[in-house]
Amino acid sequence: MHTKQIGKNFYQVELETGGFKNLICSYVFTGEKVTLVESGPTSSVPRLVEGLIELDVKFEDVQYVAVTHVHLDHGGGAGTLIKYLPNAKVIVHPKGMPHLVNPERLWASAQTVLGFVAEVFGKPEPIPQQRIIPVTEGIFDVGNGGKLEAFETIGHASHNLSFQESFGNGVFPGDAAGTYVPEFGVVVPTTPPPFYLLEALASLDKLISVNPSVLYFSHFGKADNAVQRLKEYKVQLQLWADIAKDGVGKSQSLEQIRDRIVAEDKVMKQIVNFVKAHPIYSKTMLENCVRGFMWYAIQAKGSQ
Numbered sequence: 001m002h003t004k005q006i007g008k009n010f011y012q013v014e015l016e017t018g019g020f021k022n023l024i025c026s027y028v029f030t031g032e033k034v035t036l037v038e039s040g041p042t043s044s045v046p047r048l049v050e051g052l053i054e055l056d057v058k059f060e061d062v063q064y065v066a067v068t069h070v071h072l073d074h075g076g077g078a079g080t081l082i083k084y085l086p087n088a089k090v091i092v093h094p095k096g097m098p099h100l101v102n103p104e105r106l107w108a109s110a111q112t113v114l115g116f117v118a119e120v121f122g123k124p125e126p127i128p129q130q131r132i133i134p135v136t137e138g139i140f141d142v143g144n145g146g147k148l149e150a151f152e153t154i155g156h157a158s159h160n161l162s163f164q165e166s167f168g169n170g171v172f173p174g175d176a177a178g179t180y181v182p183e184f185g186v187v188v189p190t191t192p193p194p195f196y197l198l199e200a201l202a203s204l205d206k207l208i209s210v211n212p213s214v215l216y217f218s219h220f221g222k223a224d225n226a227v228q229r230l231k232e233y234k235v236q237l238q239l240w241a242d243i244a245k246d247g248v249g250k251s252q253s254l255e256q257i258r259d260r261i262v263a264e265d266k267v268m269k270q271i272v273n274f275v276k277a278h279p280i281y282s283k284t285m286l287e288n289c290v291r292g293f294m295w296y297a298i299q300a301k302g303s304q
């Protein structure tokens, strides 16, 4: 079983990317107008397709594949996925659209930033432009009397969209609200370079202002206490930024800054052994996300 019901006509699909559970999921609204949120990466499209079959979804009934952003783990698989879905259109931010039409540059930069993790996610396939709906905001009818509202939440990426659903007042933040680690019930920054702190904080204010009751994390799963989590994430980002700024000012290495973050952030302190032992998270959380804050700190220093 890949699918789990999390609402009326609403399911989470465990993509088990690279064989890892609780890493990446997609979401499916079933009914006469099927809508998916996140294709996930190319390598786990077969899992998502199996999930759709498990849910008795007819491929021709899928109208939308909404992707929060085009990073490989969120929208990378959209090109492969829509080959199964003859009527589906992909909803994406206009700045992400060129990378879906021609993924070569995105793939090259992902290989540089992510290393072996890019290979775990797989190379994206191109999407014909006429199958893409570029939006910075918009409201989509997802059937059963429900709507999905898109809005911009940049910072993690220059083109991150969030989607708010009208059935349970939940929000899909993409990577704008961090990575939720369900094993511990905590959120950790997801901030690879180039990371824009001020934009990320403004996006969190925007997410707080729509007052969601739940968050549907792409990494990973449904989490309650949405507003409280968003507020705590703001504080956590600020803490990491302060440490990175101070560390960069003292010419400290990535390892030194990382160790300070682990020592001073109570969430990281709690889960550090789990993260260190996790082949993907050890690379993303303890390396790329720290690097993102260092990138931000260097830019901030340069603009002073």
Ligand SMILES: [Zn+2]
Pocket: 071, 073, 074, 175, 190, 218, 219
């Ligand atoms: Zn992600």
